[in-house]
Amino acid sequence: MTAPPHRAPAEASLIRVARQARGLSPEAAAQQAPIRLGGSRWREIEKGYKGTGRQPVIAPDLTLAHMARVVGVTPERLDDVGRDTAAEILREILRQEAESDQAPARPYADMSDRLERTAWEMPLPVEERKLIVDMLREAKAQGRQERSA
Template sequence: MNRDTRPEPPLEAVLIKKALKRNRISGREAARRAGISDARWRQIVGGYQTVSGSHIPVRAPDETLARMAHVAGVTAGELRQADREAAAEALEELAAPAAAADSTDAYASDPHLAAITALLESLSPEARNEVLRRVGHLTPAQVEKERGEQRRHIS
């Protein structure tokens, strides 16, 4: 293969790249969420890896592609259209527990939210309410109501 010729990325790689852009997720963040290296993510999405100056086509293993698709927001149907049936099946298995979870908890696996939640839980109720008030979660009336209830429990 010509050293200057890069293979065209496969359809599934194009789908993932478009989905990342649509969902405003960086490749680095997506790779972290999928549990693969940033370099490997770029190889798969680019459709090639460079070996001794030559561009070698890359095809992601089904399980890896399923994790990438899950993070990016590519559907099993889209993977099937890209002729990646086994990856589509792996994606369906991967997504099955998420479908069973409460759909209102879309950020359940976000480590940043988990850290913030843990920090909030470590605060006193008064401090927690003040933080929530400052970020607009509780109105001043709700804060006052909470304080009143806390005073009654203390008395």
Template sequence: MSEAPEPPPEAKLIRLARKAKGLSPEEAAPLTRGLIGASRWRQIENGYAVRSGERIPTTATPKVLARMAFVVDVTPDRLRGIQCDEAAEILDEIIYQERGQKPAQPAPEPAPEPADAQLRHLLDLWMQLSPVERRAAIGVLEEMVSESTETVSKPDQGLERRTG
């Protein structure tokens, strides 16, 4: 008989999670809703099946892996962490259908707010000023801050008065 191949990372993860839950392959397999039996569960965990006395590497399909992961409470993120993205997507959907939990979505990047863009533009302009121009600008800003609350809340009016 040939030497046993090393089980793939997903097989190791499933075995670890199954053992942590205190389940045997015979107990876990029926929880896949008849998708696989105990012997197939063992083959997937071992990373091989025996055919004609030879150990043939074997893996689970993404659908089977997702169902096995669901049975032993492996999260989609853990599957993604070992590059089982398709199985993770299927598992997200299984969790949604079975438990009513929406799949975890990465938070979208917030769109830059106009104020951020304006601030960047102002800083770019600031960097183009000479030291003398910067000191003059600081003086104007200090005057604006020291003026009444109305002028501070409406800085455009204050600038118009000075420049107009």
């Protein structure tokens, strides 16, 4: 007998499609979340299971809210898939960001630039990736100055 195919929860599919639309790997997306979350855990949540035994995985509300924030899923869309508590947490995250005038979590790098995107997706802490992107920008600016002289 074969086990029936596993179907990921609706919210997991929503997160996966939104992440893919942003051009982020699970690792890059997880690094942008302000909570402790790794790329492998992100993948488990998107698939809706872990391990070869396909143990079901449902994202806790707090985790799902932060994942949604990273990939641009709105609270209304979380409501639509039945994750009301996660939607309310996401509303609060957005409310706090608006109150503090904090910019939304976005990549520091220009994702249309191949080198900056590669640097941004490296498995390093955010501050180190920012440093690498700054060094790339400095080198580009220096190259432009030398060519114009």
